[in-house]
Amino acid sequence: MKYLVEFIGTFFLVTTIGCTVIDGGAGVIPPLAIGSVLMVMIYAGGHVSGAHYNPAVTLAVFLRGRCPAKDVPGYMIAQVLGAVAAAAIVLFLKKNPTVESGTLVVPNALAAEFLFTFALCYVVLNVATSKNTAGNSNYGLAIGFTVMAGAFAVGDISGGVFNPAVAVGLIMMGKVAVANIWVYLVANFAAAAAAATVFKLINPNDK
Amino acid sequence: MKYLVEFIGTFFLVTTIGCTVIDGGAGVIPPLAIGSVLMVMIYAGGHVSGAHYNPAVTLAVFLRGRCPAKDVPGYMIAQVLGAVAAAAIVLFLKKNPTVESGTLVVPNALAAEFLFTFALCYVVLNVATSKNTAGNSNYGLAIGFTVMAGAFAVGDISGGVFNPAVAVGLIMMGKVAVANIWVYLVANFAAAAAAATVFKLINPNDK
Amino acid sequence: MKYLVEFIGTFFLVTTIGCTVIDGGAGVIPPLAIGSVLMVMIYAGGHVSGAHYNPAVTLAVFLRGRCPAKDVPGYMIAQVLGAVAAAAIVLFLKKNPTVESGTLVVPNALAAEFLFTFALCYVVLNVATSKNTAGNSNYGLAIGFTVMAGAFAVGDISGGVFNPAVAVGLIMMGKVAVANIWVYLVANFAAAAAAATVFKLINPNDK
Amino acid sequence: MKYLVEFIGTFFLVTTIGCTVIDGGAGVIPPLAIGSVLMVMIYAGGHVSGAHYNPAVTLAVFLRGRCPAKDVPGYMIAQVLGAVAAAAIVLFLKKNPTVESGTLVVPNALAAEFLFTFALCYVVLNVATSKNTAGNSNYGLAIGFTVMAGAFAVGDISGGVFNPAVAVGLIMMGKVAVANIWVYLVANFAAAAAAATVFKLINPNDK
Numbered sequence: 037m038k039y040l041v042e043f044i045g046t047f048f049l050v051t052t053i054g055c056t057v058i059d060g061g062a063g064v065i066p067p068l069a070i071g072s073v074l075m076v077m078i079y080a081g082g083h084v085s086g087a088h089y090n091p092a093v094t095l096a097v098f099l100r101g102r103c104p105a106k107d108v109p110g111y112m113i114a115q116v117l118g119a120v121a122a123a124a125i126v127l128f129l130k131k132n133p134t135v136e137s138g139t140l141v142v143p144n145a146l147a148a149e150f151l152f153t154f155a156l157c158y159v160v161l162n163v164a165t166s167k168n169t170a171g172n173s174n175y176g177l178a179i180g181f182t183v184m185a186g187a188f189a190v191g192d193i194s195g196g197v198f199n200p201a202v203a204v205g206l207i208m209m210g211k212v213a214v215a216n217i218w219v220y221l222v223a224n225f226a227a228a229a230a231a232a233t234v235f236k237l238i239n240p241n242d243k
Numbered sequence: 244m245k246y247l248v249e250f251i252g253t254f255f256l257v258t259t260i261g262c263t264v265i266d267g268g269a270g271v272i273p274p275l276a277i278g279s280v281l282m283v284m285i286y287a288g289g290h291v292s293g294a295h296y297n298p299a300v301t302l303a304v305f306l307r308g309r310c311p312a313k314d315v316p317g318y319m320i321a322q323v324l325g326a327v328a329a330a331a332i333v334l335f336l337k338k339n340p341t342v343e344s345g346t347l348v349v350p351n352a353l354a355a356e357f358l359f360t361f362a363l364c365y366v367v368l369n370v371a372t373s374k375n376t377a378g379n380s381n382y383g384l385a386i387g388f389t390v391m392a393g394a395f396a397v398g399d400i401s402g403g404v405f406n407p408a409v410a411v412g413l414i415m416m417g418k419v420a421v422a423n424i425w426v427y428l429v430a431n432f433a434a435a436a437a438a439a440t441v442f443k444l445i446n447p448n449d450k
Numbered sequence: 451m452k453y454l455v456e457f458i459g460t461f462f463l464v465t466t467i468g469c470t471v472i473d474g475g476a477g478v479i480p481p482l483a484i485g486s487v488l489m490v491m492i493y494a495g496g497h498v499s500g501a502h503y504n505p506a507v508t509l510a511v512f513l514r515g516r517c518p519a520k521d522v523p524g525y526m527i528a529q530v531l532g533a534v535a536a537a538a539i540v541l542f543l544k545k546n547p548t549v550e551s552g553t554l555v556v557p558n559a560l561a562a563e564f565l566f567t568f569a570l571c572y573v574v575l576n577v578a579t580s581k582n583t584a585g586n587s588n589y590g591l592a593i594g595f596t597v598m599a600g601a602f603a604v605g606d607i608s609g610g611v612f613n614p615a616v617a618v619g620l621i622m623m624g625k626v627a628v629a630n631i632w633v634y635l636v637a638n639f640a641a642a643a644a645a646a647t648v649f650k651l652i653n654p655n656d657k
Numbered sequence: 658m659k660y661l662v663e664f665i666g667t668f669f670l671v672t673t674i675g676c677t678v679i680d681g682g683a684g685v686i687p688p689l690a691i692g693s694v695l696m697v698m699i700y701a702g703g704h705v706s707g708a709h710y711n712p713a714v715t716l717a718v719f720l721r722g723r724c725p726a727k728d729v730p731g732y733m734i735a736q737v738l739g740a741v742a743a744a745a746i747v748l749f750l751k752k753n754p755t756v757e758s759g760t761l762v763v764p765n766a767l768a769a770e771f772l773f774t775f776a777l778c779y780v781v782l783n784v785a786t787s788k789n790t791a792g793n794s795n796y797g798l799a800i801g802f803t804v805m806a807g808a809f810a811v812g813d814i815s816g817g818v819f820n821p822a823v824a825v826g827l828i829m830m831g832k833v834a835v836a837n838i839w840v841y842l843v844a845n846f847a848a849a850a851a852a853a854t855v856f857k858l859i860n861p862n863d864k
Contacts, residue, residue: 050826058830064271064478064685067812071693071805072278078797082785087797090820092845096778099853101864102786115822123829157303164289165309173380173587173794176285176294184278191274199297201322205257208330209265224299232306243308271478271685279485364510371496372516380587380794383492383501391485398481406504408529412464415537416472431506439513450515478685486692571717578703579723587794590699590708598692605688613711615736619671622744623679638713646720657722 037238038085038107039114044234045077045089046118047125048155048185054126055189069188072181073155079178080159083168084238091115125151129193140216145194149223150230152186153198157231166235167242200224244445245292245314246321251441252284252296253325254332255362255392261333262396276395279388286385287366290375291445298322332358336400347423352401356430357437359393360405364438373442374449407431451652452499452521453528458648459491459503460532461539462569468540469603483602486595493592494573497582498652505529539565543607554630559608563637564644566600567612571645580649581656614638658859659706659728660735665855666698666710667739668746669776675747676810690809693802700799701780704789705859712736746772750814761837766815770844771851773807774819778852787856788863821845 052073056066078087086103088094091112097103103111129144159182163175187196195212197203203220206212212220259280263273285294293310295301298319304310310318336351366389370382394403402419404410410427413419419427466487470480492501500517502508505526511517517525543558573596577589601610609626611617617634620626626634673694677687699708707724709715712733718724724732750765780803784796808817816833818824824841827833833841 046822049820050823053823054826054830054832057827057832062813064689067805067808067817068271068275068689070808071801071803073801074804075797075801078785078800082796086785088781089822090777091822092774092820092849093778093781095846096782096849096853096856097786099850100782100786100856112822116825119822119826120829123826126826126830153299156297157300160295160300161303161307164285164293165304165307174797175289176282176381176385178797179285180278180280180282182278183281184274187274187277192269196274199256199299201253201296201298201319201326202257202260204323205261205326205330205333206264208327209261209333211261211264225302228299228303229306232303235303235307275478275482360506363504364507367502367507368510368514371492371500372511372514382496383489383588383592386492387485387487387489389485390488391481394481394484399476403481406463406506408460408503408505408526408533409464409467411530412468412533412537412540413471415534416468416540418468418471432509435506435510436513439510442510442514482685482689567713570711571714574709574714575717575721578699578707579718579721589703590696590795590799593699594692594694594696596692597695598688601688601691606683610688613670613713615667615710615712615733615740616671616674618737619675619740619744619747620678622741623675623747625675625678639716642713642717643720646717649717649721 037240039110040234041081041085041087041238042089042111042114043118043121044158045081045085045087046115047122048073048077048151049089050119050122051125051151052185052189054122055130058126058130065188069185073185073189076155076159076178076182076185079169079172079174080162083162083166085111089115089118129190140194140213140219142216142219145216145219146223148190148194149197149220150227152182152190152196153224153227154231154234155186156182156198157228158234161231161235162239166239168239194219194223198224244447246317247441248288248292248294248445249296249318249321250325250328251365252288252292252294253322254329255284255358256281256296257326257329258332258358259392259396261329262337265333265337272395276392280392280396283362283366283385283389283392286376286379286381287369290369290373292318296322296325336397347401347420347426349426352423352426353430355397355401356404356427357434359389359397359403360431360434361438361441362393363389363405364435365441368438368442369446373446375446401426401430405431451654453524454648455495455499455501455652456503456525456528457532457535458572459495459499459501460529461536462491462565463488463503464533464536465539465565466599466603468536469544472540472544479602483599487599487603490569490573490592490596490599493583493586493588494576497576497580499525503529503532543604554608554627554633556633559630559633560637562604562608563611563634564641566596566604566610567638567641568645568648569600570596570612571642572648575645575649576653580653582653608633608637612638658861660731661855662702662706662708662859663710663732663735664739664742665779666702666706666708667736668743669698669772670695670710671740671743672746672772673806673810675743676751679747679751686809690806694806694810697776697780697799697803697806700790700793700795701783704783704787706732710736710739750811761815761834761840763840766837766840767844769811769815770818770841771848773803773811773817774845774848775852775855776807777803777819778849779855782852782856783860787860789860815840815844819845 081087288294495501702708
């Protein structure tokens with residue numbers, strides 16, 4: 037399950053990198069989004085896999101004596117697969133079809149809302165309900181900055197909502213069309229269920 | 244009282260979202276403000292309700308086994324009500340009347356100063372004076388970023404002061420009119436009293 | 451000594467507000483700088499005075515029962531005096547004479563370097579060497595963001611150096627004139643000595 | 658070894674300052690990058706040397722009684738040497754030859770990737786695998802913001818990758834040329850090995 041954690045963390049790292057740099061990517065946003073998503077994935081997965089998300093980090097931790105040699109290939113393969121999957125998603129989200137900022141293309145918005153609501157719930161469950169991370173002072177930082185990173189990454193695709201209550205508020209303010217509410221309900225609740233399933237899979241002893 | 248905490252947290256989340264995106268909302272400010280306000284409300288309310296502020300998160304925590312089934316409807320209702328109240332406030336603050344950045348419209352400024360000074364005092368009392376959060380390392384982050392989120396959300400409505408001493412300083416620097424000092428004194432001290440009352444309500448056993 | 455801590459914290463809060471908003475102050479910088487300086491001053495002074503820096507917060511903490519009535523007037527007076535002193539400094543730094551960004555006006559640069567190197571050393575001593583804050587996880591955040599807030603506040607006045615080694619590096623890179631090195635040496639080392647003195651004054655039992 | 662830690666920390670502080678200010682340096686990026694790199698180097702080195710990285714801080718800590726007189730000259734010399742080395746690197750990275758943003762100049766890209774992947778692995782090993790920092794809540798913040806600071810500092814030189822899996826993802830997205838993959842593999846893995854060696858050197862009793 038350590039490998040699944042490495043896959044997920046690297047996947048969200050590379051997805052965020054891709055979404056924020058594919059259209060050019062200068063300025064303050066890509067580094068802020070990338071540093072933030074790496075931070076939150078480390079807080080979420082550190083207690084399971086050590087949260088490397090990077091073959092160079094795995095090499096460094098192995099040489100320092102905190103990663104068994106037998107785990108090294110699995111870690112690196114999971115990281116590269118996570119990056120490959122992320123690149124495919126980024127190409128889908130941003131290029132297929134070319135999405136104009138501000139318009140809602142349903143499959144892209146569904147995917148974007150599913151992915152980052154999954155990230156949000158995955159982070160919440162790991163930093164705020166896991167036995168292994170109990171008593172930490174970083175849960176608020178981790179959860180808040182997941183939404184920040186998601187808003188930077190896919191805000192122009194789906195509005196960066198990740199929350200059905202927020203969708204209701206945005207409808208009242210005229211920022212989301214009533215006809216699109218189902219996109220958020222479906223994607224956000226499905227992502228919540230998926231995150232709970234994955235949490236149980238990677239934390240089998242934490243009831 | 245868990246429901247009140249969920250209402251307050253979702254209210255400030257959606258208020259900050261609304262205030263920063265209603266006029267367009269591209270760029271670095273909305274994600275930074277939104278991630279920050281979510282972070283601070285989680286640090287403030289986590290010890291009472293778990294600080295979900297999101298029906299998808301409530302579903303995920305329920306499926307993971309850390310939210311009793313009987314609480315789920317109440318959480319979700321409180322969250323949606325918080326979002327609805329926030330949307331109403333945002334429409335009032337930003338549209339009624341249309342506020343030009345830099346001019347002080349008294350009712351809007353009073354509301355903006357009251358709301359975010361309340362948020363500030365509510366966060367301070369919960370992260371820095373509560374028995375349940377004693378010994379944390381996040382109190383400074385939570386309090387500082389409350390002011391940051393508030394300044395992003397309503398800085399163009401009231402100046403984002405939230406502090407009578409700051410109002411005095413800004414008058415000396417010529418950034419606040421002497422005739423408007425009462426707005427800050429009234430709104431800030433009333434918000435402080437309201438926050439103390441709410442704190443006692445949600446922490447009945449913390450004398 | 452609690453009152454001195456309230457004075458210092460409010461002083462740096464209002465100085466940072468003033469320096470970042472006096473010339474207009476829209477955009478991401480003022481809220482980020484203000485939230486950060488408040489955060490770092492809370493981490494620095496929380497263990498001595500509770501770090502209110504705001505009469506509304508003092509009122510809220512008093513009503514909640516964590517600030518004795520006899521301390522309330524002293525806290526509020528210290529906060530207002532800190533704000534007044536800050537406003538005077540801001541007017542001196544930014545208006546007397548009008549400073550063009552990029553030119554070094556010696557008295558202004560000396561004052562700017564002295565003030566924020568004092569803030570830096572004051573924060574370091576309180577978060578990283580005090581018995582009362584031992585074991586915290588926020589020392590790096592507090593110290594790093596002090597420099598960030600200082601660079602936002604007075605970067606256009608003195609370069610935002612606060613560090614003689616950095617001054618040497620900037621001379622080699624051609625960003626600081628050799629003839630100005632004394633400004634940094636004098637202001638930075640004097641500020642260090644002042645911060646050590648103040649630390650001992652406010653922490654008399656911490657040898 | 659305390660002196661080596663002071664050298665490394667000041668080196669990365671001044672490298673980040675130089676890279677972000679040498680071409681002009683107004684705006685939000687330099688203070689954010691500088692505050693972040695100082696923060697991460699403090700989290701990485703605090704348990705060994707106290708993480709001063711600044712002769713003024715060393716003076717303040719000495720006067721407060723937490724730095725022995727015999728260490729003061731060594732600390733200050735290490736800090737100035739770190740700043741000098743950083744200035745030389747910055748001049749090499751940014752001026753020799755003049756690098757256009759977006760083009761990959763191989764020696765510059767190799768150096769940039771080596772340096773900040775070293776910083777990343779050095780921070781990971783110290784904050785997430787050291788006995789002396791076990792149980793902290795800042796490891797994710799420290800690691801994530803190392804990448805952020807590196808992306809700000811050298812993003813325009815090498816793309817700010819610091820991670821072979823990310824390089825693979827960026828190749829798939831068409832943001833890195835396949836022919837350049839060796840730059841990342843060589844620089845990143847070499848940096849990981851160097852960081853592991855340095856970690857063992859500065860933490861001789863932490864097996």
